[in-house]
Amino acid sequence: MENASFPVLSYTTFLPLVGAAILLFINRESRETLRWIALVFMLADFAVSLAAYFMFDSSTATMQLVESHPWVRDWGISYKLGIDGISLFLVLLTTFLGPICVLAAWNDIQHRVKEFLISLLVLQTGMIGVFVALDLFLFYVFWEIMLIPMYLLIGVWGNPARRLYAAIKFVLYTVVGSLLMLVAILALYFMAGAGGEGYTFDLLKLYEFPVPTHAQYWMFLAFFLAFAIKVPMFPFHTWLPDAHTEAPTVGSVMLAAVLLKMGTYGFIRYAIPLFPNAALDAAWWICLLAVIGIIYGAWVAMVQADVKRLVAFSSVSHLGFVMLGMFAFTAQGVEGSIIQMVNHGLSTGALFLIVGMIYERRHTRLIAEYGGISKVMPMYAVFFMIFTLSSVGLPGLNGFVGEFLILVGTFKVYPWYAVFGATGVIFAAVYMLWMFQRVMFGEVTNPKNLSLKDLSGREFVILAPIVVFCVWIGVYPNTFLKPMEPSVKNFIQVVEKKRAAVLDLEKAKQKSAGNGTTIAVTSSLETIGR
Amino acid sequence: MEAVLFYVLAVIVTVSALCVVFLRRPVHNVVFMILAMVSLAGLFLMLRAEFVAMVQLVVYAGAVMVLFLFVIMLLNLGPTIFQADAKSARWWIGAVLALGVLTMIGPVLTAVIPRAPQIGAPAAVPEMSNTEILARELFTTYLLPFEIVSILLLAAIVGAVILARKRSTGATKG
């Protein structure tokens, strides 16, 4: 694949980093300037990514706008970027939220503005990088880089109570997973290399390489751990509520809207296509976990006293849907889960913004502290309502399309999972509306709430575009479904084909006690007792 | 004859070594150390290593041990109770482990027997004295280490000087 004429992806990825670099040299006292520069760079980044969107040809499934330059030659590491229908919208989502986050932090963050904006921009680069990388090494680098600014966001600007605990918990959780994944990456690299493909970290080349099943299990396990923690899937989710609760608004937004998607994206881009046999063999169990997550998250969310915590657990539930659809492994399921990634990014991100706005005013996240807010903040109430409904999955808004596709897709394969998953829809209504009611409805019991000001112009500007997209996806999802259609189809075919190929290969080997260095390496992998 | 000499020396060495380790008075330790050195020198002689034997006597038994003696005088470490950690398990564990090493290495040492010629076989170049050969070797083949060692000694001297010159404030920092 030759390089794209105009390295739009590199620009998208590194523009924020440039911004960060520039900020380094701005006097920390002139906060407005800092904010404006950050905002400008985020907007520019969004513009560039839009350019990428328009350059994107939605009729083909191949990687597009590919840029590939050798990086570490003798390890076969290359700087390779590219997007397809699957990553396209995640990139757009990220760049879209960038400026919004800067705006959201405009008044929220008052101390160490400079460091904050720098971390934010670096984080942006890391996240986009994860979505556009097509080289395992590069991917891993971005994957880890992203940790650092997030750690700072939570730890420095989080709310004093437990920010340190939450921050380190977030990091350790992630690192444990991703380091094991690193081992798997290396193992894969050497197997493929010995397997004659030539030593390379190029994802697309590695797709070709049929990993023997027993090795797949180990590697998939490692990848699964890394991604499942990030998603987070049911038993690995406990870092999420803490991180969300302690993080500053913008941190929560980025965390919910994009970081979690890195996990799901990891599955769809890496874990499944690289190890199809293991993935599909495990699908049943993973779906089980997903369903448990859906219901568990919803139930636990229901009894939370802290708005942010509640939304955090709702994320666990929503991401459960995403995983369910993905591992149902039908066209609807996968497309649904991708759409749902975007949806969750929009609605949950927006919810965190909403919560942040009122937190800015009252400095508490306890539901009990509120009540009757609608009366004092009507416009706020409207937005809050819309996002609540979109996350409840009301038809006509984005949430419905995703959840519906996922459930339909799942129902074809695992009817019972779909049935139980669907109960999540009920509980979603319960906990969201209950929360909404306790916060917004009733008399204004708490005198502190009487004097709250309604949304400012800035806040309106933050929320309005998100609403637009919520409605857009809800009413005319094809804008988003069409571009991903071919990629998803191709994804499914590729995986199925590779899976079959591996099985055939192994049958063949069983027949003629195969030679082939693959065997050698795998046997060396088997003798991992040394 | 030879055998007798060897055993006598061996016994002296061993005993005095034990004394070094087990006697309570540092001064006595030094004295027995010297004794050990001297008898080792004897063994060296038996092994036809005259020069080494000489150095052993002059440098070790002479200089080094005297240095020890000086220091002991300087710090006048008078008679103290037998300073071994009799009580602590350290004593036993240490001793046992050390003996363990001995017992393990011991049998291995026999491994060389087949290659070992009888003691008393003529040295390589009979027309030259051991010292001469050694000198030749030292100044041709082993010239480099010889030079390096000079640096080592220089370092040691400098070090000894600055360490000794350290004025003691007594107060520990940090």
Next chain:
Amino acid sequence: MITLEHYLFLSALLFTIGMIGVMIRRNVIVILMSLELMLNAVNLSFVAFSHTLNSMEGQVFVLFTMVVAAAEVAVGLAIAVAIFREKGTANVNEMSLMKW
């Protein structure tokens, strides 16, 4: 008949005694002496080997060992003196400001 391994055993014995000395004595000075014992033991092996093998290398090595040992003693004693000046003891067990 006195064979090589007589010498080797003797040296091993000395080495062990030296180790024991390091292990059980408290007095810095004596510990240094025990170290010297160990080095001497090694020297014995070297000389014995060199004699058997008819090669000078061993004896050369011994010379260097002696030099090193001497230097070590000098420095070691210097440090010991310094410490004695500061703490007024030569007991290593009391030299444990730094632990854990």
Next chain:
Amino acid sequence: MIPVPEINLGGILPAVILGIAGVVVLIAGLFIRKGAITVPAIISVVGVLIAGMANGPLRTANQESFSGLVVVDTYTWFFNLLILLATGLTVLISVRYMADDELRLPEYFVLLLFAAVGMMFMVSGNHLLTIFVGLETLSMSVYILTGVLPGNQKSSEGALKYLVLGGFSSAIFLYGAALLYGSAGSLGLPAIMKYMQSGNASSLAFVGTGLLLIGFGFKVGAVPFHMWTPDVYEGAPTPITGFMSVGVKAAAFAAFVRVFFDALPAFQADWTQILWMVAFLTMILGNLAALVQDNIKRMLAYSSIAHAGYILVGMVAGNEQGTAGVLYYLLAYTFTNIGAFGVVALVGRKGEANVLIDDYRGLANQNPLLALVMSVFMFSLAGMPPTAGFVGKFAIFGAAVSQGYIWLVVVGVLTSAASVFYYFRVIMKMYMEVPDRTPARLEFDPGMLVALGIAVVAVLYIGIFPTTYLDLALKSVKPLF
């Protein structure tokens, strides 16, 4: 009469220059007014630079000289470079420190340079005698440097512990050498190798190998021969600690690798087993013990033990990639750790004060840039991309995986996951906590600035564009295979 010995200065020129520089400093010390340390420092740096130039040509060289006592090849070149880097940076970060700690001794630099000389002979040694003498020169200087702090009991105590244990381990090393000599008939590495290849190697040789391994294991601070490390690191003057953690370690590993891969490949299967165990213990103990340290020097000491463990994994892998990984890792580690200790020395302000991790509270407010730099070093130590530390770990673990040591690598990554905790703890203190008392001003000096600048840039640069350096490492280990 004695025949003129074969002399070829070219190969050992860098060492010679350093030695001369040392002597010059020593003499200069007599003439400049007492307590002036800038001049000696400058002389030393210049000496290091010249030595560096003299080292250049060695890159392509490949010959034995001094009747096979030293071998001059790319491997030597690489490590000479490393040693010069370590020495130079140490000198740079020392100046301010010494000024603070009425440690105004020119001899400090002399010993530093002599130590470097010793290291160079260690890495170029092709004969156990050379290696031994180099090792002792190095050790002797470092013993003294450790104890050099006036009126600081910790310093003296550290020196004594180091000396006693050092002597102990050298005795063991020597005994091993003796046994090898007895069986191989010579101590030249080629001779030993020939003998080992011959097949009828006596079990004496095995034991000798084991004892050598212990000697080196002591120097690199591998469990269970590591016990001296924390105390000595804590007691020694901070820059010297940095020097030990990179220079001494590097030299020791250089000799370790050369001896074991050059002379003892025949036993590889066996000593690999031992190293596997040692590496395993080292990684676990180092990281776990570091988790609970409050003194940053001690924490870094344990962390350096842990890193020794990672490097040993590279040796266990035992192929070219593995050893190349070791070299790259040492390079990365040199910059990183010298930098880290530079910051420690800087934050220590008055010598050995402020060495608790808590003393880093609020550093980010007081001096954001310094905090950022320190964070970079911490990330590199924790093995986070895009720093050099990450590429190093990647290289080593990769090699180990390729040889099928998956479980060892898993232990490695899990322990480094644990290590993230204590490295990030420093960052946490710097960025997320506030000092209980307003700390004294930080005083920079050009030397420190240059050193830190070089270190941080290098850590990032060779982390992001590692290709060249990996190639170098790979070329440098060629002579061993």
Next chain:
Amino acid sequence: MIDLVWLIPVFPLIGFAINGLIGKAFSEKAIGWIGSLSVGASFVIAVSIFLELLGMDPGSRSVQKVVYTWIISGDLNVPIGFLVDPLSTVMMLVVSGVGFVIHVYSIGYMHGELGFRRFFAYLNLFVFNMLILVSSNNFLLLFVGWEGVGLCSYLLIGYYYEKKSAADAGKKAFVVNRVGDFGFLIGMFLIFVTFGTFDFTQVFSEAHAKLAQGGLLVTLITLLLFVGATGKSAQIPLYTWLPDAMEGPTPVSALIHAATMVTAGVYMVARCSILFALAPISLSVVAVIGAATAFYAATIGITQFDIKRVLAYSTISQLGYMFLACGVGAFATGIFHLMTHAFFKALLFLAAGSVMHAMSGELDMRKMGALKSHLPHTHWTYLFGTLAIAGILPFAGFFSKDEILFFAFERGAGFWIVGAVAALMTSFYMFRSVFMTFYGESRVEPEAAHHLHESPPIMTVPLMILAVLSLVGGFVGIPILKGWHVFGDFLAPVFAPAEAVLKGEHAAAHHSVALELTLMGVSLAIAIAGFFYARWMYLTEPGAAQRMVERFPGLHKLVYNKYWVDEIYDILFVNSIVRFSQFLWKMFDDAVIDGIVNGTARIARGWGAVLRRLQSGVVKDYALSILVGVVFVIGYLVLR
């Protein structure tokens, strides 16, 4: 004209947009009329479409209009499309027509309310969703409207959100509906996996081919769909939300919880008539549930004093009738009753609203009485409504209800008896409400008394319109006389396939005029009996009610408290789940998982603390550890 069908839902949407976004600029009147006229416009179009439909020959009265494709994913392809056939047309007419009237009424009723604009916006949004629901050409779009109306009912019930009870009621309505929707959703999935499409015509035309008659699959599908219906249409067991829904403003109760939304379930069942026809079991379930609800709700209705709640339970009971009709296979009749019910129930609610208006918000009938003189228009309109619902000839209710009873009888006398008894109770409690409200001696509290006033014409005119409708509405379905049942004939083509199946099932019903006439007489008698009994109890013999209560205290208590169903549900579902969730959160999340996580960390640090102790600080111990190493290494090498 039919091509413009999409305009029908769009007009209210526009109304919603205008009022919602820029309404702040307008005066109350403007807002009100924008809202109303947008619905009126839809009505006009609906009428014209209706006329056009009449122009076509009965066989081809089914037109589809696809606007655009909504979701394409794999083999899933869902259009935004409309289906114009008699059934949907009738529904559109009812919804937009009644909707329009109620909008106009609201202008007066909501006058001066704080959230006036919000109210009309929501109301328009509701009408939009309702029209989508009834006019969509596929299940998914129907589901969209289905959920949409649920949302609007949530919003409008919670209109007085400052009242906790109101907010709770709104939430309850939404959640309970969600439970029903859950069933609906699963049903749709089954349909999709069976037919590979959501399109009505396709599904229904293939139904016979793809589904074995009375087979498990079709039964499952229909039952699941019916679960959805029970949620929307407040049938046992999911009816509990409707009475609470009365917290909303009265026009809302009229429009949503009487005339339109709650009938969505009936519409859906009728729409899927063929599927149900194929599943006899489901049919009988529908019938039983319908009958049971009709009876059960009526009993509760008898004992309530809150006028709106009385109406609410009567609504539930009437909906029961409709399902009973569907259950016995008389889908057309069900729809017929749906329409008439829309008229008179809306009327009743609006009249009740007018009463409240006059009584400044009082709802308790025990505090009313003798309002006849003060509220003449309200009185006679309410009376019309009552006569209609009680089934007095010639009011609309008579025809539809009687027809239902007839078909029920055909299916089985049991159904008929239950229905008849329910009818008796209906007429009883309706007249009871009339007497308690408008007749007898006034129990009005003095301060409320002196500003009693008839409502303004903007409210009374709609009442009159509806009153007329509930008088004449039944004439489109005159039984017996061939060809006079215009309504039934109009709908016939829609239900033809279902009819066919059912006919095949049980032998053709022998249409004996005599029987039908007798039944008519009986039901009329029943209605009148109810009237007199109520009159006796609440007019001529005040206190009789009290005696009754004293005679059966237990029974009364039980019924008066609505059989404690709400409480039981709370205990069974709400509380238990909340408790369990608490447990999960505290025990599992915090204790177990985080316990493991933090535990690992603690163990690691613990080990660190242990290992550092090895570092005793005594140099000889260090030497010892080296020695240990020596022993092991040598040992390994020697013993290997």
